[in-house]
Amino acid sequence: MNANQTGYLDEVPWNEHQLVAAIAQDAATGKVLTLAWMNREALEETVRRGEAVYWSRSRRRLWRKGEESGHVQKVREVRLDCDADALLLQVEQVGGIACHTGRERCFFRRLDNGRWVDVDPVLKDPSLIYKK
């Protein structure tokens, strides 16, 4: 992606928190990995570096996905939806783990007879992922 042009940032109607929702989908498997948020700076850096950068609402700072875990998301494609309030990223999930719980993806709870049931395995103990 050519990152010299940044006019595309102006076409995103940033919400009242100056954010846009960003879905990350595994480019190889098609699985939806995460839903996170980007501000203007995060999207610009994502496009420029080709690696997903989000805005952490809890930590109130840029969150370079994988900065601690090494589980970087290499971005293959960025799409915008019809009303421009959501992005869809096709990513290569380094390490095969997107979730801070050590699972492949964050959507590991399935509604089953009125209860949320964990249905995906923990692939790596989070204490081994996050050394701090």
Add this chain to the structure above:
Amino acid sequence: MNANQTGYLDEVPWNEHQLVAAIAQDAATGKVLTLAWMNREALEETVRRGEAVYWSRSRRRLWRKGEESGHVQKVREVRLDCDADALLLQVEQVGGIACHTGRERCFFRRLDNGRWVDVDPVLKDPSLIYKK
């Protein structure tokens, strides 16, 4: 899905607008179709009826997906993410059109050399979808 139990609704930490983000993914193709929002009533009805019901933020009312277009989303699975602020629905998209623009899905604009480019075709003229 057994809709008699509604305790699962209490486990969703509805945001400041009493909403949660809901991603709809085509169960057959794996394509991400839409990102919309649900309130408690929308999620309860989605699960009970097995068809996607959202909260329309612009119209400020329940939005039974397909109520005008017939493009209903039959829900095969509902998942919740790790911090419970997003849902992922596996759906059967009736009519093969999820977007109000007459396209297969809402994510039809791809970032290409710093510009958003429409890359998916209009499958049906919206004026033929929405008669009102």
